[in-house]
Structure formats: C-alpha cells, structure tokens
Amino acid sequence: MQNPAGVTxxxxxxxxxxxxxxxxxxxxxxxxxIGQWALGLAFAAFLSPLTWIGQRNExxxxxxxxLLIGLSLSGFAILWMRKFPREAFTxxxxxxxxxxxxxxLIHLSGGRIETHFxxxxxxxxxxxxxxxxxxxxxxxxxxxxxxxRGVFYPLSVFGILTESPYRWIEHAAWVLFEVxxxxxxxxxxxxxxxxxxxxxxxxxxxxxxxxxxxxxxxKELSEAYDLLAQKTAETxxxxxxxxxxxxxxxxxxxxxxxxxxxxxxxxxxxxxxDEVVGKRCADFLHGPQTDPKVCKIMRDAIANQTxxxxxxxxxxxxxxxxxxxxxxRPIQDADGIVRRxxxxxxxxxxxxxxxxxKVRLNQExxxxxxxxxxxxxxxxxxxxxxxxxxxxxxxxxxxxxxYSKSAMANLEKVSTLIAEHEDTFPEFVxxxxxxxxxxxxVQRVTQALSGERQTxxxxxxxxxxxxEHMKEIVAAQQSMASSSEMIQELDLRSLIEDALAANKAxxxxxxxxxxxxxxxxxxMIVTDKHRFLQIVINxxxxxxxxxxxxxxSDPQIMIRAIRNNDSNTISVIDNGIGISGENLQRIxxxxxxxxxxxxxxxxxxxxxxxGEMGGQLTAFSDGPGCGARFDxxxxxxxxxxxxxxxxxxxx
Amino acid sequence: MGWKIAFSLxxxxxxxxxxxxxxxxxxxxxxxQSIPQLLPCSLSGDEPFRSADQTTVLIFYHPHCPCTRATxxxxxxxxxxxxxxxxxxxxAFVPTGKTEGWIESETTDKLRAFGNVSIVxxxxxxxxxxxxxxxxxxxxxxNDAKLSFSGGITPSRGHEGNCDSGxxxxxxxxxxxxRRIEWPVFGCAIVERSEGA
Numbered sequence: 001m002q003n004p005a006g007v008t009x010x011x012x013x014x015x016x017x018x019x020x021x022x023x024x025x026x027x028x029x030x031x032x033x034i035g036q037w038a039l040g041l042a043f044a045a046f047l048s049p050l051t052w053i054g055q056r057n058e059x060x061x062x063x064x065x066x067l068l069i070g071l072s073l074s075g076f077a078i079l080w081m082r083k084f085p086r087e088a089f090t091x092x093x094x095x096x097x098x099x100x101x102x103x104x105l106i107h108l109s110g111g112r113i114e115t116h117f118x119x120x121x122x123x124x125x126x127x128x129x130x131x132x133x134x135x136x137x138x139x140x141x142x143x144x145x146x147x148x149r150g151v152f153y154p155l156s157v158f159g160i161l162t163e164s165p166y167r168w169i170e171h172a173a174w175v176l177f178e179v180x181x182x183x184x185x186x187x188x189x190x191x192x193x194x195x196x197x198x199x200x201x202x203x204x205x206x207x208x209x210x211x212x213x214x215x216x217x218x219k220e221l222s223e224a225y226d227l228l229a230q231k232t233a234e235t236x237x238x239x240x241x242x243x244x245x246x247x248x249x250x251x252x253x254x255x256x257x258x259x260x261x262x263x264x265x266x267x268x269x270x271x272x273x274d275e276v277v278g279k280r281c282a283d284f285l286h287g288p289q290t291d292p293k294v295c296k297i298m299r300d301a302i303a304n305q306t307x308x309x310x311x312x313x314x315x316x317x318x319x320x321x322x323x324x325x326x327x328x329r330p331i332q333d334a335d336g337i338v339r340r341x342x343x344x345x346x347x348x349x350x351x352x353x354x355x356x357x358k359v360r361l362n363q364e365x366x367x368x369x370x371x372x373x374x375x376x377x378x379x380x381x382x383x384x385x386x387x388x389x390x391x392x393x394x395x396x397x398x399x400x401x402x403y404s405k406s407a408m409a410n411l412e413k414v415s416t417l418i419a420e421h422e423d424t425f426p427e428f429v430x431x432x433x434x435x436x437x438x439x440x441x442v443q444r445v446t447q448a449l450s451g452e453r454q455t456x457x458x459x460x461x462x463x464x465x466x467x468e469h470m471k472e473i474v475a476a477q478q479s480m481a482s483s484s485e486m487i488q489e490l491d492l493r494s495l496i497e498d499a500l501a502a503n504k505a506x507x508x509x510x511x512x513x514x515x516x517x518x519x520x521x522x523x524m525i526v527t528d529k530h531r532f533l534q535i536v537i538n539x540x541x542x543x544x545x546x547x548x549x550x551x552x553s554d555p556q557i558m559i560r561a562i563r564n565n566d567s568n569t570i571s572v573i574d575n576g577i578g579i580s581g582e583n584l585q586r587i588x589x590x591x592x593x594x595x596x597x598x599x600x601x602x603x604x605x606x607x608x609x610x611g612e613m614g615g616q617l618t619a620f621s622d623g624p625g626c627g628a629r630f631d632x633x634x635x636x637x638x639x640x641x642x643x644x645x646x647x648x649x650x651x
Numbered sequence: 652m653g654w655k656i657a658f659s660l661x662x663x664x665x666x667x668x669x670x671x672x673x674x675x676x677x678x679x680x681x682x683x684q685s686i687p688q689l690l691p692c693s694l695s696g697d698e699p700f701r702s703a704d705q706t707t708v709l710i711f712y713h714p715h716c717p718c719t720r721a722t723x724x725x726x727x728x729x730x731x732x733x734x735x736x737x738x739x740x741x742x743a744f745v746p747t748g749k750t751e752g753w754i755e756s757e758t759t760d761k762l763r764a765f766g767n768v769s770i771v772x773x774x775x776x777x778x779x780x781x782x783x784x785x786x787x788x789x790x791x792x793x794n795d796a797k798l799s800f801s802g803g804i805t806p807s808r809g810h811e812g813n814c815d816s817g818x819x820x821x822x823x824x825x826x827x828x829x830r831r832i833e834w835p836v837f838g839c840a841i842v843e844r845s846e847g848a
C-alpha cells in the first residue's frame with residue numbers, strides 16, 4: 001500500500017516510462033507506415049499495373065490508389081506521431097490509420113484471403129502500445145469498412161447486396177475475437193509495467209531514505225569532525241595563550257593544591273612548575289604585605305567554590321613583593337561538581353605604581369587648579385574692588401579738598417581774635433572796626449561750614465555705599481566660589497543709578513553727559529544685584545575710559561534698557577573710539593585689552609558673570625570712531641520662580 | 652490552427668481516394684440485355700458443345716484483366732464443391748490483329764490448370780457478341796441448355812471472397828435452382844462500349 005507521495009511518484013514514473021515506450025513504438029510504426037506504402041505500391045505494380053478496355057489499357061486505379069492514398073495515410077500518421085508524440089489520442093489515430101492500411105492493402109491485393117491477415121497482424125502490432133482501447137478503435141474501423149464497402153455501398157448504390165449482409169459482422173467478430181485476447185494481454189502488460197514502477201518507486205524511496213540517512217549521518221559526522229577540529233584549534237590557541245601569556249595561569253585541584261602552572265607563572269614568581277605542584281599558593285606566595293582580608297576572601301571562595309577577583313601583594317621567589325590581580329574561577333565537571341579552580345594572575349605592580357603616581361599628580365593638579373581659581377577669584381575681586389576704590393579715592397579726595405579749603409581756618413582766626421579780645425569783647429564788637437565785622441563773618445563761615453558738611457556728608461554717604469559695595473563684592477565672590485546666588489527683585493533704575501554713582505566722580509570730572517532711557521524695560525527685575533552691578537559698573541567704566549583716553553570732544557554715555565519677549569537688555573552706549581571688527585572677535589577673551597593700563601580681565605569676567613546669570617553680554621560697534629555698544633541680556637525671571645527657587649534652596 | 656489545416660490537407664486525399672476506391676471496386680461492368688436464355692448448339696466457327704444436357708459453364712474473360720484473377724481464384728475454390736463436373740469453356744478475348752499467343756497470361760494458365768476447361772480464343776470478341784457479354788469475368792451457366800446463372804462471382808471488382816453471386820453460381824452449377832439468375836459483373840471491359848453495343 002503506497003502513500004499518496006508514492007502513488008504520485010509511481011504515476012509519474014509509469015507515465016514517463018509509458019511515454020518512452022510509446023515513443024519507441026511510434027518510431028517502429030513510422031517504419032511500418034513507410035513499409036506499408038512500399039508494399040502497397042508493390043502490390044499495385046505487380047498485381048494490377050494496368051486496367052484493360054478491349055485491347056487498350058491504362059494505368060490501373062490501384063496504382064494511383066497505392067501511391068496517393070498510401071502516401072496520404074502514411075504521411076498523416078507519421079506527421080501526427082511527430083506532432084503529438086505523447087498524447088493518448090495519437091495511438092488511436094495510428095490504430096485507425098493502420099486499419100485503413102489493411103483495407104487498402106486488401107483492395108490492392110485483390111481481396112486475397114492472405115492479405116486479410118494484415119488486419120490481425122496489425123492488431124498484434126498495435127498491441128505493442130499496451131493500450132487495449134486502441135484495439136477497440138481498430139475493430140470499429142474494420143467493422144465500418146466491411147459494412148460500408150460490402151453492404152452499405154452496393155445496397156445504397158445498386159439496391160442489391162453482392163455480399164452476405166452479415167458478413168461484415170463475421171469479419172468484425174473475428175477481429176473482436178483476437179482483440180478479446182490481445183486486450184487482456186495489453187492490460188496485463190500495462191499492469192506489469194505499473195507493478196514494476198511501483199517496485200521501482202518503493203526501491204527508490206527506500207534508497208532515498210537510506211541515502212538520506214547516510215547523508216544525515218555523514219553530515220553529523222562532518223559537523224562533529226568540524227566541531228572537533230574547531231575545538232582542537234581552540235585548544236591549541238588556548239594552549240598558546242596559556243603558554244605565552246605574560247599572566248600566570250594556575251590550575252588547582254578542588255582543595256586548592258596546584259595541579260599545573262604555565263610559563264608565565266614562572267616568569268612572574270620565579271618558581272618552576274615542579275617546585276609548586278601539590279602546594280597551595282598561600283603557602284609560598286603570601287607575605288607580610290599581603291592583605292589578610294584578601295587572604296580570607298580567597299579562602300572563603302575556595303571553600304564556597306565560587307569565583308573571585310581580587311588584588312593583593314604577593315612575593316616572588318626572591319622575596320620581592322609585587323602587586324597582582326587575581327581572577328579565580330571554579331571549573332565544574334559534567335555533573336556540576338567543582339573539580340578544579342583556574343586562577344589567572346596578572347602582575348599589576350607597574351599599573352599600581354602608575355595609579356599611585358596618577359593620584360599624586362591629580363592631587364597636585366587639583367591644588368594648582370585651586371590656587372589658580374583662587375587667583376582668578378582674587379583677580380576678579382580686586383578688579384571690582386579696584387573699580388570701587390576709584391570712586392572711594394574720588395570721595396576721599398573731595399573730602400580732603402573740602403577740608404583743605406575749609407572755612408574752619410577762618411573760624412579759627414575769628415576764634416583767636418575773640419580770644420585776644422575776650423575781656424573787651426563787647427567794645428571790640430561794637431567799636432572796633434574788625435570787631436564789628438565778626439558777627440557777619442561768623443555767619444558766613446557758619447554758612448560755608450554748613451555747605452561743607454553737606455558735601456562731606458554726601459561724599460561720606462557715597463563712601464559708605466562704595467565700601468558696602470566692596471564688602472558685597474567680596475561676599476559675592478565668596479558666594480560665587482561656593483556656587484550660591486542672591487537673586488532678588490530689584491528696581492532697575494535704582495540699580496543703574498548705583499552703577500553710575502560708583503563712577504560718578506570720574507564721569508563728572510570729565511564732563512561726560514549721562515542719559516538714561518529705561519522706560520521700555522521692566523521697572524523691576526529679578527536678578528543678582530551685585531553681579532548686575534559688577535557688570536554694569538565695568539561697562540560704564542570702560543565707556544568712560546574709552547571717551548577719556550581718546551579725548552572725545554562731546555563725551556556721552558547712554559544707558560538704555562528694553563524688554564524683549566523673554567529678556568531685558570541693558571545697553572551701555574558711548575560715542576567713543578569704537579571697536580574694530582577684529583577686536584570685536586577677541587574682546588571677551590581673558591587678558592585681551594585695548595587700554596593702556598588694562599589687564600584684560602573686566603570684560604572677560606563680566607561675560608562669564610552674565611553667562612552664570614543665564615544671560616549674555618555682547619559687543620557691537622560699527623568700527624573705529626563710531627562708538628560702541630555693550631548689551632547685557634538678562635532672562636526674565638518671575639517672582640513665583642524666585643519663590644520656588646528660594647524654597648528649593650531652603651529645602 | 653495551421654497544423655490542423657495541414658493535417659486535413661494530408662488526410663483528405665486519402666479519405667477521398669478510399670471512397671473512390673470503394674466506388675471503383677463496387678462499380679459493375681456492362682451486362683448485356685440479350686444474353687441467350689438457351690445454350691446455342693454451336694459457336695460460330697468453333698466446334699459444337701459436347702452435350703447440351705450437361706451443365707455448361709461459359710467464362711468470358713480478358714486475358715490481361717487483373718480483376719479477373721479474383722474470379723479465377725473464387726472459381727478455383729468452388730470447383731471442389733461442384734457436384735458433378737460441368738463443361739467449362741473459357742473464351743479468351745483476342746483483339747483484332749493479335750495472334751492466339753496474346754491470350755497467354757496468368758489467368759489463362761490458372762484456367763488451364765483446372766484441367767477440364769477448354770480455352771477458346773475469342774477473336775474479335777465474337778463469342779462475347781454472340782452471348783452479349785462485355786465484361787471480363789462474366790460467367791454463364793446453362794443447365795440442360797437453359798441459362799441458370801449470368802454474372803460475376805466476386806463481391807466486387809478484383810476482390811475475391813465469398814459472396815451471394817458466387818453462392819448462386821455454385822448452386823446453379825450443382826443444379827439447384829435459384830430465384831435470381833442475373834448478377835453484377837466486376838471486371839475490365841472486354842470490348843469498349845461502342846464495340847460491345
């Protein structure tokens with residue numbers, strides 16, 4: 001019983017084989033067709049070459065019939081076989097043509113009984129096709145031929161029977177008789193071929209199965225061989241690694257006694273393999289500097305059969321200590337039982353030394369950086385304090401001038417004069433010419449002293465403010481160093497005026513016209529007051545220096561503030577010497593200055609401070625002689641955010 | 652489509668030819684309407700028949716007609732079935748200007764081989780004219796000088812084999828009366844139609 005695949009394969013094989021058989025029979029039938037044509041021509045030529053009418057003769061009709069009908073029948077059959085070699089109906093066509101050939105040859109031979117054997121021979125030949133159905137087609141043709149030719153035609157043409165009306169049935173019956181034997185034979189032959197195909201299919205399937213199994217086994221063996229080769233190669237590589245690595249490789253038993261060491265072990269420790277096999281590493285590698293904690297970790301790892309990575313100090317054979325990185329891994333067998341440990345020890349002495357050196361260098365670098373930072377902070381503090389000290393100097397100079405020109409001296413003269421005439425003071429006042437001037441003089445001196453006091457008070461107020469500002473600068477720098485801020489809501493105009501006050505004396509001394517345009521900005525801004533003042537004072541001072549150094553005829557400084565979507569921009573604009581394009585690129589660099597006595601720190605520090613405030617400081621100038629503008633852009637911070645920030649700071 | 656036309660053109664002549672062949676084979680020759688119903692005493696110019704009360708078979712044939720060969724073969728098979736030996740006279744057509752040697756052919760040899768057949772050269776088809784016979788293979792049977800069979804004994808032209816006419820001939824020779832006397836004759840014309848008329 002075949003499976004569907006087997007049946008399909010058998011069908012295919014049978015069809016292929018049968019078609020091949022048919023092609024062979026077709027070739028045979030082709031020669032049969034050619035031979036029959038030749039035979040027909042021979043019959044006609046020898047048996048009935050001429051037909052006679054009295055003493056006159058003509059080529060017999062049989063000759064033409066043999067030539068043309070034979071050519072037609074054979075040609076048709078041959079071409080059909082070539083055109084449709086594999087189709088089933090081709091066999092029926094051949095059967096029909098063969099029977100027509102029988103009819104023709106019987107005609108050409110004069111109906112000789114012997115020629116009728118051609119019919120039976122043809123049936124036998126057709127049975128080579130092993131297709132019993134075509135025998136039926138042939139029988140039908142024979143019956144029809146005899147019926148039409150012997151019965152139907154004479155009856156239809158002449159109205160008489162020249163032959164027995166049942167003779168055609170007799171002929172057909174004899175043919176059928178033969179067919180009744182040939183057809184089962186064809187069927188059996190066909191079935192035998194089918195059985196052969198079944199057997200062959202089964203054999204092929206079995207062979208294929210065996211081949212497949214062989215192929216699978218071969219593939220498995222090949223894969224196993226490849227795997228073995230791969231493992232062998234890996235083992236060789238591992239062997240090379242273990243042999244030539246600079247690291248020490250130690251294989252120990254489960255109780256930590258050494259089983260094998262590589263050459264790297266000897267290179268690092270100085271011990272040969274035969275000196276250490278059977279010993280424990282701790283027995284000869286550890287020493288005074290070996291960390292006991294590490295020793296305990298290693299003992300625990302051995303006891304717990306776990307892996308560890310440690311670093312410790314070991315001792316070479318010559319007692320020289322060395323740092324070593326140790327990686328220990330348990331090796332399990334197929335049952336999961338730890339049978340061995342493998343330890344890889346890398347000499348880390350040089351690396352540890354480098355790390356220690358690195359730590360030392362980092363510390364030195366940190367100290368240097370700290371000092372540099374302190375220096376920078378000090379520079380900033382000094383710079384800002386220096387700016388304020390200018391104002392302090394001015395105030396002190398004003399006070400000193402005021403005292404040097406004070407009316408106090410005149411008051412002392414009056415006092416001396418009064419003391420000289422203390423006894424006669426009333427007469428002196430009423431009668432002496434000089435005494436009479438004393439009251440008016442004292443009044444004027446008093447008025448002068450009152451003015452001086454106001455001036456000094458004013459200067460002292462500025463002085464106190466400036467000193468306070470210096471304290472705040474120092475405090476701000478300290479807070480900057482500790483990364484803390486003092487953000488608060490401030491009046492912008494007041495801030496600007498404070499900044500102008502810090503430079504007031506020098507601005508006044510050089511008759512610099514100051515103008516403010518603050519209407520377009522927020523009245524109150526949230527910012528770090530002292531950072532803001534540090535920047536703006538610096539910008540005003542720079543503007544003043546630019547105007548003074550180049551002796552601008554109508555020196556002017558304008559301070560303008562405008563509000564953008566998310567920021568306020570405070571601009572310090574002067575009509576001084578201006579800045580070239582090249583300098584604009586570098587003006588915020590540390591150490592870069594165009595002043596005669598500048599240090600190149602102010603703008604650099606101001607730009608940094610603006611950045612720390614979340615803002616930006618930018619410079620604009622159309623070139624030398626066109627003045628300059630410095631914009632301090634500060635982000636708008638809402639009061640709520642300020643509160644939140646303060647709360648967060650508090651938390 | 653082209654191959655269908657090509658195959659049709661190849662097969663068509665064959666089928667038409669076979670049809671024509673059947674038609675040719677079944678086309679009988681001329682049969683006279685004035686065949687003597689009584690056997691004449693003698694044939695002009697020839698010796699008289701031996702006995703008028705015997706069964707006499709007259710065969711008219713063209714010595715070179717291939718179709719008559721089937722008639723001879725049919726008769727060859729029937730001779731064994733003759734109840735008594737009839738007088739058989741075969742008139743072999745000899746055209747004008749030909750000698751008697753012209754009658755020598757396979758058909759004549761076959762007839763001679765029968766032994767009891769008298770071959771008579773029928774110069775200028777005189778005998779044919781006397782018996783109003785025009786087709787080779789025409790047989791006349793006279794029983795007691797009376798015509799009992801006239802026609803051919805083949806089923807078709809040049810086609811031997813059993814047929815009703817052959818059976819009627821055999822019965823006639825054996826003295827069995829048959830309802831039908833005249834049968835078609837299939838063979839070459841001994842004389843052309845104008846001559847035979």
